[in-house]
Amino acid sequence: MKTLKIAIQKSGRLNEKSVELLKNCGLSFENYKSSLISPVSNFPLEILFLRDDDIPEYVQDGIADLGIVGENVIQETEVEVSYLQRLGFGRCSLKIAVPNTNDIQHINELNGKSIATTYPAILSKFLKEKGIKADIRTISGSVEISPGLGLSDAICDLVSTGGTLKSNGLKPFADVMSSEAVLIGRKGSENEELVKELIQRIQSVLRAKETKYVVLNVERDNLSAVIKLLPGIKSPTVVPLAEENWVAVHTVIPERDFWDRISQLKQAGAQGIVVMPIEKIIL
Ligand code: PRT
Ligand code: ZN
Numbered sequence: 001m002k003t004l005k006i007a008i009q010k011s012g013r014l015n016e017k018s019v020e021l022l023k024n025c026g027l028s029f030e031n032y033k034s035s036l037i038s039p040v041s042n043f044p045l046e047i048l049f050l051r052d053d054d055i056p057e058y059v060q061d062g063i064a065d066l067g068i069v070g071e072n073v074i075q076e077t078e079v080e081v082s083y084l085q086r087l088g089f090g091r092c093s094l095k096i097a098v099p100n101t102n103d104i105q106h107i108n109e110l111n112g113k114s115i116a117t118t119y120p121a122i123l124s125k126f127l128k129e130k131g132i133k134a135d136i137r138t139i140s141g142s143v144e145i146s147p148g149l150g151l152s153d154a155i156c157d158l159v160s161t162g163g164t165l166k167s168n169g170l171k172p173f174a175d176v177m178s179s180e181a182v183l184i185g186r187k188g189s190e191n192e193e194l195v196k197e198l199i200q201r202i203q204s205v206l207r208a209k210e211t212k213y214v215v216l217n218v219e220r221d222n223l224s225a226v227i228k229l230l231p232g233i234k235s236p237t238v239v240p241l242a243e244e245n246w247v248a249v250h251t252v253i254p255e256r257d258f259w260d261r262i263s264q265l266k267q268a269g270a271q272g273i274v275v276m277p278i279e280k281i282i283l
Helices: 015-024 052-060 071-077 120-130 163-167 192-209 220-228 255-267
Strands: 004-009 037-039 045-050 066-070 082-086 092-099 114-117 135-138 154-159 170-179 181-185 211-219 237-240 246-254 271-277
Touching (some): 004 015, 004 192, 015 192, 052 181, 071 170, 082 192, 154 163, 192 211, 211 220, 211 255, 220 246, 246 255, 255 271
Parallel strands (some): 004 066, 114 135
Antiparallel strands (some): 066 181, 092 154, 092 170, 237 246
């Protein structure tokens, strides 16, 4: 069997979360900062540590079977890869921003203006779709200082908290794309079985992250009201307690409606609610 290769960012915003995800999949390896390749000791896999910009091409060309990279990088490099799984971290948006003093109202007002960016391909596609002719100034970094230096009228850059825009006297004006880290692969990989197994492991970790394990106590009289509020994977597990007429209910609850459910459960008579993280959910 051929050894699978997965490319992740060597250092930067996606490195830590990518390593954490792979470790949570039960993979054992060193997060070498100094080397390019790290072998996994308990799965036929090697981790390649690369600049994020190179990852889509490595996957497209078959040097790596899989990669973890921001959607923004994939779109900008315009390579042919398959999106296998959204990973829920590295979330950000690519936005056009203008100086606070600019009272621009409509996107058409960008016609004839200059926009500095490190994402010329995505920006040019966006402007074309909107029918806008602007001068795209491609620069390699520190995009946000460009209007202040008189180098451009606007910028197009990634935003997460918005702090960088604010501290440079800029305000977001238009959303170009939203992005998160994704797992990418290539059609027709020779390692299909191993790829499938790794994707399943990743999905079981992601599923677990979105869900909490809940144990609560309830009097039998209130049990049906409590059960109605609980989804569970099939149905909740009900175990009798030493105290007569009381039972413990075990179930899983999606993180997204967690607080709503907990307050409804309390109202329905649940007591001693214990909430625990889940490591993996294998369906
Ligand atoms: O060295 P290498 O080429 O591998 O890394 P890099 O410097 O190109 O990328 P890196 O590590 O900065 O980002 C990796 C990926 O993280 C990006 O491709 C995005 O998919 C994702 N990501 C998420 C971000 C941000 N959030 C982000 N905020 N990438 C960059 N930023 C920058 C942005 O460019 C701006 O300078 O952070 C600043 C804005 O942040 P806020 O919080 O002030 O809005
Ligand atoms: Zn990069």
